Amino acid sequence: MKLSEVTLSHHYADLGDAFGTRIAPTPLENPHLVHVNPAVLQLLGVDESEADNPEWTQLGCGKKLFPGSRPFAMKYTGHQFGVYNPDLGDGRALLLGEIDNNGEPWELHLKGAGKTPYSRFGDGRAVLRSTIREYLAGEALTGLGIASTRALCLVGSGEPVVREKIESGAMLIRVARSHIRFGHFEHFFYTHQLQALQQLIEFTCARFLPEAQSLPASEQAEALLRYTVRQTAKLVAGWQSVGFAHGVLNTDNMSIIGDTFDYGPYGFLDDYEPGFICNHSDYTGRYAFDKQPGVALWNLNALAHALSAFVSTEKLRDCLEAFQPRLTEDYAALMRAKLGLQQEEESDQQLCADLLQLLENSAADYTLFFRALSHYRGERPAEALRELTPVGQHEALDQWLDHYDHRLERENSDCQQRNSAMLTANPKFVLRNYLAQKVIDTAESGDYRPLRTLLDLLQSPFDEHPHCETWAAAPPESGKHMPISCSS
Numbered sequence: 001m002k003l004s005e006v007t008l009s010h011h012y013a014d015l016g017d018a019f020g021t022r023i024a025p026t027p028l029e030n031p032h033l034v035h036v037n038p039a040v041l042q043l044l045g046v047d048e049s050e051a052d053n054p055e056w057t058q059l060g061c062g063k064k065l066f067p068g069s070r071p072f073a074m075k076y077t078g079h080q081f082g083v084y085n086p087d088l089g090d091g092r093a094l095l096l097g098e099i100d101n102n103g104e105p106w107e108l109h110l111k112g113a114g115k116t117p118y119s120r121f122g123d124g125r126a127v128l129r130s131t132i133r134e135y136l137a138g139e140a141l142t143g144l145g146i147a148s149t150r151a152l153c154l155v156g157s158g159e160p161v162v163r164e165k166i167e168s169g170a171m172l173i174r175v176a177r178s179h180i181r182f183g184h185f186e187h188f189f190y191t192h193q194l195q196a197l198q199q200l201i202e203f204t205c206a207r208f209l210p211e212a213q214s215l216p217a218s219e220q221a222e223a224l225l226r227y228t229v230r231q232t233a234k235l236v237a238g239w240q241s242v243g244f245a246h247g248v249l250n251t252d253n254m255s256i257i258g259d260t261f262d263y264g265p266y267g268f269l270d271d272y273e274p275g276f277i278c279n280h281s282d283y284t285g286r287y288a289f290d291k292q293p294g295v296a297l298w299n300l301n302a303l304a305h306a307l308s309a310f311v312s313t314e315k316l317r318d319c320l321e322a323f324q325p326r327l328t329e330d331y332a333a334l335m336r337a338k339l340g341l342q343q344e345e346e347s348d349q350q351l352c353a354d355l356l357q358l359l360e361n362s363a364a365d366y367t368l369f370f371r372a373l374s375h376y377r378g379e380r381p382a383e384a385l386r387e388l389t390p391v392g393q394h395e396a397l398d399q400w401l402d403h404y405d406h407r408l409e410r411e412n413s414d415c416q417q418r419n420s421a422m423l424t425a426n427p428k429f430v431l432r433n434y435l436a437q438k439v440i441d442t443a444e445s446g447d448y449r450p451l452r453t454l455l456d457l458l459q460s461p462f463d464e465h466p467h468c469e470t471w472a473a474a475p476p477e478s479g480k481h482m483p484i485s486c487s488s
C-alpha cells in the first residue's frame, strides 16, 4: 500500500478512559528526517519505495497525523529497581493507533511527543542520542532473531533539550504488535480496578491467545501468564546467548508478549564478563548481565501478583515454575547452535560452561570468539582462537578444544556444513556501545551516513560484509565499559 492509503484504527484506546488519556503530540521545531526504515515499512505492508516520501518528516515530528489517528497516552505503573511506582504512564510517548497488515495489527507509538498527564517532572521529549540508540537496538536484536520493538522512522530537530548538557530533540515512531507492559496489569490491580483488569486480560488474550478467548476470566488470566512466562523465557535465553544486557529491567519495561522493550542504557558484551553492568546508574548491579534470568522471574512474579485477583496462588506458582526449565532448554538449544552441535547430549551443558569460564578467565571478546570458532576445523595450534585469548590461557584453550573435538567426533558431522551452520548462529556484527557512540557523534554533527551503514550491518549481522571489517572489531580499551546513564 502507498503511504497515502494508510489509515490507523484504535482498539486499545477504545477500551475506555481508565486506560489512558487522549492528547495531541507537541510537534518538534525545525524538524528534519534522519531515517525511514524500509524493513519496517515491509512489516506494515507499506511499499518500501515510500521510504523516500517527504511526508515522513511531518508524520514523524508530530506535526501531521496519519488519517484516523487519535493519539493516546497509555496509563501504566510498575516496579522500578524493586520499588513500586504508581505514577508511571506514557510521559513522552503516544499510541498513534494501529495499522492492519492483512489481519496482522501493528501499533505505532510516537516517542518524544511532548508532555502528557503522566510526564511528572519530565519535559516529554527524547533526544537524538537516545532515539538513535533505540533505533539501532531494535534492528540489532531483530537481526539476531530476538523479539523486539522496532522503529519506523526517526526525525531530528533544531529544538534544544536539556539533559546533562544541551542536546537536540528527536522523535521516533516505535512499532510493535503490542505496547502492553507488565505495569499495565499492575496499575489496575493496585488501584483495585478489577473490571478494567479483566478487560485488559480479555483484550490481550483476544490478540495473542485466541484459543483462550472463550474461557472464564480466571482461566484466561492463567493462560495469559503461562504465555508471558514462555515468551519471557525465550526472550531472556536469546539475550544471554548473544550477550545482550538490557540495563533497566523494571516491570514497566517488560512487554506482555516478550519483546525487548525500551532501549535505554543497554549494552552488548565486549569481553565476556558475566557480571557486566551496562547501566551507569545501576549502583547495586541489580540488572547486571548474569542477573537477567533472575530479574525476569522477579518481574514475572510481580505480574503474577497482579493477576492474583483472578488466579489461585497454586496455579500462579505452577505457571512461574515453568520459567526456569523453559529458559534452560531454550538457552541450551541456542548455545548448541553456537557450538555447531545438532544432537543433544547431557555433557553439553558442561562443555558450554567450561567454555564460558575460559572466556571469562581470558577476558576474551564474546562475539569474536564464537565467530572465530565458527571457522575452526580441528587445527592445532588453533591460531585464530589463540589470538583472542592471552598466552597464559592457551593450555586451557587446547584442553577445551580437545573435549570439543571429542564431542564433534560423536556428532559425526561434516566440518564444512558445521562451519556454515555456525556462521548463521554466531554474528559477525553486534551493536557494541562504542559503535553506537561513534554514529551518534557523527549524527550530532549532521552526518547520518555512518548510522545508515551500521543499520545495514545490524540488519544482516551474520553476513560477511567484507568491506566493513572495522565495524566488526573489538573496541579499543577506552570503548569498553562506556558509562551509559538512564538520561534519554
Ligand SMILES: Nc1ncnc2c1ncn2[C@@H]1O[C@H](COP(=O)(O)OP(=O)(O)OP(=O)(O)O)[C@@H](O)[C@H]1O
Pocket: 087, 088, 089, 090, 091, 092, 093, 118, 119, 120, 121, 122, 123, 124, 125, 126, 252, 253, 261, 262, 263, 264, 488
Ligand atoms: N523526558 C521525559 N518526560 C516525561 N516523562 C518521561 C521522560 N522520560 C521518561 N519519562 C517517563 O518516566 C517513566 C520511566 O521512563 P523510561 O525511561 O523507563 O521510559 P521511556 O524511555 O520514556 O519510554 P518507553 O518505556 O515507552 O520506551 C515513564 O513513565 C516515562 O514516560
